Amino acid sequence: MTNETLAQYANLSIYSAMVVFTIAMIAFAVDLSGAASRVLVAAPETQKESALVGAGSSVDAPAFPVHSDDPGRPRRRQAAGVAMMLTRLGGLLLIAAAAMRGLSVHRPPLGNMFEFALVGCMFVVVVFVAISLRRDLRWLGLFVVGPVLLTLGLAITVFYTDASELLPSLKSVWLVIHVTVATFSVALFTIAFSVTILHLVKTWLEAQAASDPNAMSRARTIVNTALPPARSLDRTAYGIHAVAFPLWTFTLIAGAIWAEQAWGHYWNWDPKEVWTFVIWVVYAAYLHARATTGWSARSANYLALAGYGAILVNYMVVNVFFVGQHSYSGM
Amino acid sequence: MTQSRMDTRPDESDVTQPTLGTVGLLRWAWRQLTSMRTALFLLLLLAIGAVPGSIWPQRNIDAGRVADYLSRHRSTGPWLDRLGFFDVYSSPWFAAIYLLLFVSLVGCVVPRSRLHWRAMRAQPPRAPRRLERLPEHGQIEVGGTPEDVLANARDVLRGRTFFGKHGLGRHYRVRSDGLTLSAESGFLRETGNLVFHTALVVVIVAVAIGHLFGWRGDRILVTGKSFSNTISAYDTFDPGPWVDTEGLSPFTVAVDKLDVSFEEHAGGAQRGAPRDFTAYTRTQTSPDAPQIAQTLKVNGPLTFGGASVFLLGNGYAPVVTVRDASGQVLMHEATPFLPQDANYRSVGAVKVSSASPKQLGFFGFFLPSEYVDRDAGPSSFFPDLKNPALALGVYEGELYPQGRPQSVYTLSTEKMTQLRNAKGAPLRLLLKPGQTAKLPGGRGSITLDAVQRWAGLSIRYDPGKVVALGGAVAALAGLIASLMIRRRRVFVRVRPAGRRTVVSIGGLAKGEDPGLGATIDDLLSAIAQRSDTTWSDTKGTGSKV
């Protein structure tokens, strides 16, 4: 039995979150577009600071004050402040939506594509907010809230599935473990993907700025100043991948245990298993490439993008179009 | 850079030009194969090679769909088949990729393990002359003699004291060299990495064990019947090449009752979706062991000494009685029908070989919730028994021409003719439970007595699965260690400065290590505290003297 009213409230909560995220997105964009002027105002002070901090350290001296990790130096960035507040609010609305959806069906809300999307978005926002408590991530907000908004939109329209109980093969603790961790690591991969894209953009802009700064268009200058240095972006992306990969490895193992209990073989090359494996191998190749001499961080990062491409295929294409034992999209 | 000295991974720049001669060539090829670049290439190849198996139907999963694909793609199909696209995971080229990868893996792990073993027992290297050249460094003046301060530094590095935000510092291996200490920690990183790679080999070996010594069999069991674990009891049996098919463990399983439920409330695509299947069984581990009542569910297999019994399917078995003209029972049996769609429109055949003068065969559909679709004919609108009916056509002739084996679910009609009604159209029977239909021409009658369910049991034995699980868990643990632990070297040097002592410290990490600076600060402040000095609040890694 399902509770339809509660499911309706869950949807309402999702719509509210979407409104909140839309405003947050606009605010983040406004904040980024002001980056260039902030640098100009703050420039003299910065040089002094970076001279101090940079001494004796081989790491790159902070080039701009905007993305300093130091929370002790508040800068007036009202738009970004509003955006962060709204992002937190949106996160709470998503948590509420997931909880109500779960209560309405008496199980974790991880039974079909709509629910995966909802919980995935919730994890993305929660992780983003959690990291932002310790680090200044205001530059990243737009590139997290944007994809979340897009996914929620798809979820509530295209993927939407009525609240209902589970197929018998989905009734297992391993479902909860496997799918929760899978969704969580996909959330991490999503954030890492955004950062990786930004890294490629920033690398390209830095090269331009170095060769001929005067030829840069205003838009490029703004983006270039709004983002942290390429090296730091790369390090952030790698750090997130390094957490997401073991989680994905766990997902794969838990999935195999569950398959063994439900279907009697831990690995049968079902399309969903194939793509879980492909994702794992591509990200393994990414980590490998980073340690391989002769591979630049940039070429390694293309592998990370390929890995995320495989995640998208796994979620959007395999669930819907491929015939297999995992046909649980509910569509 | 000093950093490269900490690498134990094979040095690619070191690949020398091939010397002439076979040995040289072989050595060169081996180096190439076991290089990280090749491993990377093979990994990518493995990912790409796995994809076709999710696009084209695979024989090991659904041979029917493969046959269907081949019949619809007469020009490209055979080519794809020759290239192994319907058996990707057992094709030679896929095997070639993963075998090469694992040869490369072993060839890489063995020498690295040797190096690592040596590195773990070796003394930390001597300190560089100028610590302030290291990526992270610091200096401070404390009270006490150089010897005392050095002893304190050693205690701190050995983890005998609390320091930093995180409590007990980690343990360093320390070597002292006059007034200098060299310390090293984080060997578990490389250990974890080696465990990870070795465990991948273990997983592959486990999969191979499963293929060689494992078997699987499928059996459709009508409720009320039992079966024992011998090859002849199976509908299909698929043993690995090294399985002793005579020595299967002699358990039996009887299914008394099968409970099923389907979604009745939700609408749309969810309506009729399966919700719960439970089989109530009685089992015996051997013919003279006591009977045990056990329930078998979709996620809850029964196990017998390594073999597991899974409930993978279910369906209906109409109980049919066929009588001859005199009323004598020719056949009375529950015949399983195979579901074709989500609403369990099921096909099957009732074969009456004792009918005379000609054998009789009935072929058609069982419909748990019958209605007549204008295009598809007799159909079912729900998977449960809401309006059960059996729709059959009748044939007479020879059931088993030349004694050839055939599927129990279809009728081979090449030596049979279909019975027709008075108007000359093919005769169609529609029976509800309890109903009897008379066959034309004094051929007797057929009755649908009742409808039973059957359980689709799949029995698997895989001696490699525990090994695979162990390998996978070890791989995960190794991976976490390899990604989270940092390999660091720390050097401490003291020199007297009047009645006080100046401590210099420098740190070096392998790879990215954002925490190194903070660690160096923590170590320095711990040494200072222990040397009973006030730690001035100048923080940062810059020079403080």
Ligand code: HEM
């Ligand atoms: C099945 C194939 C393989 C997989 C899935 C795999 C996966 C990985 C992963 C995920 C890492 C990252 C761990 C880390 O960054 O610390 C890694 C590191 C490493 N792998 Fe592999 N690997 C495979 C085969 C190989 C082979 C054949 C070699 C030898 C040529 C090799 C040598 C290394 C080395 C030396 C590292 C350490 C990199 C470092 O941290 O400096 N791997 N591997």
